[in-house]
Amino acid sequence: MSAPSSSNDTTVEITDDVIDAAAFVGQLRPDSGAVVTFSGVVRNHNDGREVERIHYDCYREMAQREGERIVNGIKEQFDVRAVRLVHRVGDLNVGEVSLLVVVTAAHRGDAFAAIEALVGLVKERLPIWKKERYADKESKWL
């Protein structure tokens, strides 16, 4: 995976490669009792149509910077330790992970609140666009 940026236990990565969840979650420190992850997975159907694969377009430099603004904001707003985000772009197959975020905290309430806010901001602000390709060979930007 390419170009991780790290400071103060926050990382953001935009990658063309398969996300290795075990490696991503594995490097956490034992000062946090609660580890919460969210994975976005490419679904095999949407709006009643059968999805074959998807393509993510991305404004890469901005996604990296906006991602850093988001995770740093979460780290400031909530009592959490690590806040990490990786988004895959390019072509993905059904069942593959497009987004993985991890939040660790001493207490689970903080971790849950922070990760919900984080995923909400990612979906609202990260300059990434999804095109679904359907079994009938049509495709559509969402």
Place this chain on the structure above:
Amino acid sequence: MSAPSSSNDTTVEITDDVIDAAAFVGQLRPDSGAVVTFSGVVRNHNDGREVERIHYDCYREMAQREGERIVNGIKEQFDVRAVRLVHRVGDLNVGEVSLLVVVTAAHRGDAFAAIEALVGLVKERLPIWKKERYADKESKWL
């Protein structure tokens, strides 16, 4: 790992072995866009004391049955697909995972709501007890 019980995409497991998160989360189906996990990790400190390791006692048969009642209740109450729970018992070192739960759903709001409720019920109802052993060799049931 021993004695998983499965029905309708819910599983409960009480185990003496290290929890293999990748294997546990890996076997999910591509009909769910949102996968949320919660891990409870043994912290290296609690209440200002340095923790060396912990021991979990368990009423094993009841933990299995109560766990099944909990996950089945979550599955009924929320619009989710898979609800899975594994709790490790016995002796654990700092940094090891004691509890791992996974909830999958079509939509992330359902997954987040369900997993918070699930972890709350586990901590309220599962007949499992933690004894902390501290660096000064004292130990205490929590």
Place this chain on the structure above:
Amino acid sequence: MKVDVLLFAQLRDAISADHLELEVEDGTTVSQLAEELMASRGDERVRGLPLRYAVDETFVSDDYRLRDGDSVALIPPVSGG
């Protein structure tokens, strides 16, 4: 009548047993059983400990009346997770 009492965590430590076979009078509730046991066998580590009760691996209320052959677990505050 006879019941089997299951003990865990600090109760097991205090009573030095993981289960006991006890003779109880007809009509005894689980909380009465626990009170008597705490009075006769408990120590300062467990007196006043709030307990819940399970019969046949299922939580029951404090006033559940024991039946001959019941297996009753005394459940100290749980701390899994």
Place this chain on the structure above:
Amino acid sequence: MKVDVLLFAQLRDAISADHLELEVEDGTTVSQLAEELMASRGDERVRGLPLRYAVDETFVSDDYRLRDGDSVALIPPVSGG
């Protein structure tokens, strides 16, 4: 003055370019630029598409006034995650 316009997703498809160098009048806002571009180069796939704008990889408001050399991205509704 000259600005660089970055296009993504359905805008890139509709305009058949991933970026354009455009000559704009002093004082032009990002939303005016987008309106003119949609009128001249857009098609039915993108007309009426709600847009946000970024300059130097940072969101700006609709009434941000472009400066010479700005690199402005037109941001259709995002759908990452």
